Amino acid sequence: MAGRALLLAGAPGTGKTALALGVAQELGPKVPFCPMVGSEVFSSEVKKTEILMEHFRRAIGLRIRENKEVYEGEVTELSVEETEDPLGGYGRSISHVLITLKTTKGNKTLKLDPSIHDGLSKEGVTVGDVMYIEANSGAVKRVGRSDAYATEFDLEAEEYVPLPKGEVHKKKEVVQDVTLHDLDVANARPQGGKDVMSLMNAMGKSKKTEITEKLRNEVNRVVNRYIDQGVAELVPGVLFIDEVHMLDIECFTYLNRSLESTLSPIVVFATNRGVCQIRGTDILAPHGVPVDLLDRMLIIRTLPYNADEMVQIMSLRATVEGIEVEESALRMLSDIGARTSLRYAVQMLTPARIVAETSGRTAITDADVKEVDKLFLDGKASGQMLSKSEGYMQ
Numbered sequence: 334m335a336g337r338a339l340l341l342a343g344a345p346g347t348g349k350t351a352l353a354l355g356v357a358q359e360l361g362p363k364v365p366f367c368p369m370v371g372s373e374v375f376s377s378e379v380k381k382t383e384i385l386m387e388h389f390r391r392a393i394g395l396r397i398r399e400n401k402e403v404y405e406g407e408v409t410e411l412s413v414e415e416t417e418d419p420l421g422g423y424g425r426s427i428s429h430v431l432i433t434l435k436t437t438k439g440n441k442t443l444k445l446d447p448s449i450h451d452g453l454s455k456e457g458v459t460v461g462d463v464m465y466i467e468a469n470s471g472a473v474k475r476v477g478r479s480d481a482y483a484t485e486f487d488l489e490a491e492e493y494v495p496l497p498k499g500e501v502h503k504k505k506e507v508v509q510d511v512t513l514h515d516l517d518v519a520n521a522r523p524q525g526g527k528d529v530m531s532l533m534n535a536m537g538k539s540k541k542t543e544i545t546e547k548l549r550n551e552v553n554r555v556v557n558r559y560i561d562q563g564v565a566e567l568v569p570g571v572l573f574i575d576e577v578h579m580l581d582i583e584c585f586t587y588l589n590r591s592l593e594s595t596l597s598p599i600v601v602f603a604t605n606r607g608v609c610q611i612r613g614t615d616i617l618a619p620h621g622v623p624v625d626l627l628d629r630m631l632i633i634r635t636l637p638y639n640a641d642e643m644v645q646i647m648s649l650r651a652t653v654e655g656i657e658v659e660e661s662a663l664r665m666l667s668d669i670g671a672r673t674s675l676r677y678a679v680q681m682l683t684p685a686r687i688v689a690e691t692s693g694r695t696a697i698t699d700a701d702v703k704e705v706d707k708l709f710l711d712g713k714a715s716g717q718m719l720s721k722s723e724g725y726m727q
Contacts, residue, residue, distance in 0.1 A: 338592060340577070340627070341603040342620055343635030346675045349603040352635070353573040356601070365512050365570030365598070367392040371579030382587045387544070389591055390513040392598035394568035395556060403505045404443060405465035405497045406434030407479045408458060413450060434501045441501035449473060463494050465505065510568070513596065516552050517544045553596060570598045577602040578621030581613035585623050592629060602630065638675055643667035650679055656686045657696035665702045673711035681705050 341349040357366040369388050374381040410433035415425040430445040430453065449466065452473035458464050463476045477494035521544045559565035574580075580588075591597060602622070609621040618624060638646065644667045651658045658666075662685070670678030681702065688701045710718070 338600045338602065338626075338630040340620065340622070340630040340632045341601065341635055342632055343605065344637060345605045347635035347637055349605070349635050350575060353575070353601055353603065356571060356573075360571065363394075363396075363510055364568060365392050365394040366573070367570065367598075368573040368575070371574060371576040374580060374584055381581070381584050383544075385584060385587055386549075386591070387514060388572055388574075389598060390517060390549075390596075392570040392572035393513045393596055394570050395511050395513065395516070395559075396566045396568050397509045397511065397559065398564060398566070399507050399509070400504050401507050402468040403465040403503065403507075404434060404441070404468065404501055405463075405503060405505060406436045406441070406501045407463050407481075407496055408460050409433045409435045409440065410442070411453075411458070411460055436497045436499060436501050438498075438500050446471065463497060467507075468502075512570075513552065513556065516556070517549060520552060521545075521548055556596075567596070571601060572598045573601045573603070575603045576605075578604045578606045578609060579612070582611055582623070583613065585611070585626050589626055589629075638670075640664075640667045640671055643670045643675055643678065646675065647678065647682070651682060654682065656682055658682070658685075659696050659698050661699050662697045662702050665699055669702070669706060673713055677711045681709070684709070 341352060343349055353368065357368075360366055367388050374384045376384060410431070412431045414428045414431060416428040417425060427447040427450055429447060430450050431442060432445060432453075433440055433442045443466075445466070449471045452466075452471065456464065456473050456475040458473065458475050461479050461482045463479050464474060465476065466473050477492040480493040480495050483493045556565065556567075560567060588600075592600065604620045604622070606621050608617055608619055610616065611618050611621055611623055616623075619627060644663050647663050647666050647670070648658070651663075666678045666681060666685075669681065682697070684705045685697045685701045688704055689695070689697045692701070694701075
């Protein structure tokens with residue numbers, strides 16, 4: 334499916350963005366999902382095509398599998414040995430760290446370098462945690478809490494994992510998920526000197542810098558080599574571009590080329606426009622998108638919600654916001670939503686709750702909804718009022 338495009342077309346408030354967020358939830362955390370709005374490409378610092386390419390590469394994941402030599406187990410003992418500071422004074426310095434790791438086959442006590450103590454602190458490793466230390470780099474990774482401690486608390490925001498099998502010292506397949514943009518940024522970062530002037534220059538520079546095409550080609554070459562060797566696996570994600578009619582002809586031309594690339598995500602566009610002008614030209618086109626790009630897309634039409642669906646959505650929204658609403662009031666709100674828009678009806682929930690609380694009630698009733706409807710105007714009513722006057726409210 335990589336390199337395919339989809340267009341969600343429908344009136345405002347028909348759930349295009351909600352559909353995209355639903356797709357993101359369904360994909361899960363392992364598949365990249367990169368949302369953006371068409372107007373984001375317009376910047377005084379960076380080219381439009383550069384911003385598009387950056388988002389494209391954020392939406393392409395790489396799953397790297399490496400066999401590493403590690404020490405893995407449940408931490409049964411963790412102690413930090415300190416000595417007098419060699420420079421004198423009152424402070425004390427860490428001489429080494431003693432850690433005992435336990436697996437199903439036995440225990441092993443390791444004497445670690447003081448530099449690894451920083452990694453243990455950052456990961457928040459304590460006794461009872463399951464973790465591993467890479468033998469070559471000394472990198473520390475906390476996997477979770479040992480399931481032997483699962484009954485320690487009634488409620489705890491911890492992920493419990495079983496006791497590791499085998500020996501403490503072993504070869505382990507480590508899976509790492511990164512995006513192509515992460516690799517670009519890591520290789521583009523200048524390796525400046527460590528003196529004060531280099532630091533000041535780095536701080537003074539603008540954070541937003543362009544990544545050259547040469548660097549990206551180099552990263553692509555390395556990625557393709559990893560894929561051929563079976564070390565890495567490409568994970569095409571989803572790029573969601575809302576308000577696609579805001580892009581101009583340069584961006585559309587660039588999108589055409591990018592969708593033909595071998596490294597390309599699935600692209601989901603959304604727009605609420607009918608036939609309108611393509612930005613940067615005098616040409617009228619459906620949805621403000623050139624016909625050659627439209628040919629690449631599957632177009633899904635989103636329709637307005639009916640009264641029952643609006644009641645369901647309003648009920649969910651009220652539950653999320655902790656607002657009590659009577660069934661008849663929900664029906665009235667859905668009728669208002671059908672007359673105006675769902676967004677306006679959702680906005681009325683909070684004022685209606687305030688009116689109900691002022692009257693000494695906890696639940697919103699029909700009377701509260703009627704009062705709020707009299708107090709506020711929706712966009713359509715305001716437009717009709719202005720059309721009858723000479724540009725001023727009367």
